Amino acid sequence: MILKTPLIDIHAHGDAEPGVVRIKNLFPEKVGEALDHARESALFSVGIHPWYIKETPDFKGLENCLNDLAAHSKVLAIGEAGLDKVAKTPWSWQEKVFNMQISLSEKLGKPMIIHCVKAWQEVLKTRKNQKAAQPWIMHGFNGSAELADQFLGAGCYLSFGEFLFRENSKAARFFPALNKERIFLETDDSGLSIQQVYEQAMRLKGLSMEELRETLNQNFKTVFGGKA
Template sequence: MWFDTHCHLDFAEFTSHQERYNELFRQHNIARFFVPSVGPQNWQLVLDLASDTHCIGLGIHPCFLQPLIDNQSLDRDLERLSVLVLENRDHVLAIGECGLDKRVDIPISTQLSVFRFQIDLAEQLKRPLIIHSVQQHHNIQASLKGRQRDNLGVVHAFSGNYQQAKMLVDLGLKIGVGGVITWPTAQKTREAIAKLPLDSIVLETDAPDMRISGRQHEANSPHLIPIIFNHLATIRSEHPSTLAEQIWENSIHLFSG
């Protein structure tokens, strides 16, 4: 069985073709999913997906901050997030997707403020963080320093080097391994993932994004997790069955509530 620890099943690609994708998930033995939110516009959509097989998280993604800033609703939306998470604490198994992104034209100070609010919320509920980090691993580390605990969260869609990965793992974070490792150009990331402790790795697609090499002209989907795993097995020293079993356990633990 497989667990896709980061997929946006509330996006139109999946809701518009639900029966077809559900059949693909069954055929490829994709048994569990984690669905993060990106902001107020899809909190309820994500909550509606919560089930025994679909773990969900609520948060505010740095790339979706601008409309909240433009509407001068950011403070109210953060308060709404806190209230919604507390009201649905039995279903909300993580906080996120949240984090920092150097590419977006929003002051890093604003991004940090929103991220730290969500760190505090995750700490209050003892929930893991689902972290988006683009060229901001140093600020992620600084924000989480001193907050180490079991099951702190995961840096999803990791594409850095070994030193960056180890720094994050040493905080107590897991590393989300996705389609990046299928690309021959991602050698530094492949080398990093090859050396990490096995108990720090989970698999994800970030579907419908983060395309897979050789299938970049089609939407990504959880049913492609076995392809990512096959690439992972070529760079790890463990027997594939050992690798698959431990990754399943890591994923279950991450969202154990």
Template structure:
């Protein structure tokens, strides 16, 4: 889950914050991309509201039809991490990331320290389970949903996940909400892994430069299409192609013009086309670069 979405859950409300009914109809499929890309951050296990459940098989078929044949499935709590590993085993087109979300660690610690430590132990066991577990994430810091009382545990959990990624040579996937400076401070203190991704990049060009200088891959979601997201587009414009990734964070962060409706990997082309337009890149060239960079970022093809 991104720096601008809900915390870990298995369902999504069908009403907005004003109590109005959401339009939960699935958006139409966009025009296919000229070259395949990977959705490098998705939550296939999270319900997207009303209507028929979009199964993994349906999600893969829909995304494959528009040029998004592969997905990185991210588990953010123990049930989600278990599901991600099992789904990656069952589907050739999927690899997994496992971690405790930054808002999940303080929740577990509130119950008991033992519960948090047992959860860490299971995450490590899952990360060692199968070669298709490519990532440790999403982990990181969230200063929006976790208050001062939970931030020490959140930071401890972030440091634990960084160490795990380095020990297992996995890609680190970072969630950052309202915590830019602290995320970089922790990375500087611990030392970043060889491969790390700023999931759903949410900063400006200055923050992008700080991440890039430390070796980050920047992953852009549907937020880059939003009208109020000019700082994101400024960041996108300065990033080299070989450091760019694309994601949905589905079922959240649906790109314009379908913001608020259910998101899924088949809508990645809307975000990629916006990225190409913002950067002035040839669309096919950008797709080829994103595809190659995603494989590099997540440790090879699958």
């Protein structure tokens, strides 16, 4: 029997179906329990989302807590973390918490899953200023084709989900021509299955399912070092 290359869901909030490699996102306070009860094959990202930086943060406390959690072998990535111009969280706190997570990602050698809302240039600038070398995966990407090029040029990957189903979204328009070696697919909190997202991506890119599976599996190995 030939084992099929697994489907990879790079960013999700629910649990994986059988045969799917999924990076489930956890907020720090949920991690202990989730890791204790995780199946052998479960994989996670842990981070502080800009929406959930509440009250005046104890930055040092957050850093220590995240440092311990992120070092766990089932935690493959830091995130989702990033910058959000629409969030109510003060900008200076967002920057501080984002920078702290970038340092952690570099120190632990774990890539980041980035949440970015209307802050593209700020995220690019931060990557440059912090001299971040770990790959960053821009999740739920729906910027312009020009922005996509800028992020690829900066060493980032782009992850796509529900926007591929909206015919007039920016993502759906440039996705067919995008370098397939720099993409991932995700369900996030869309309610779609990763199978549906793969099928849509396959149609838009004119690839066979097997080619798409192979490509994303290879991308995963490049970013995470063959842990799929």
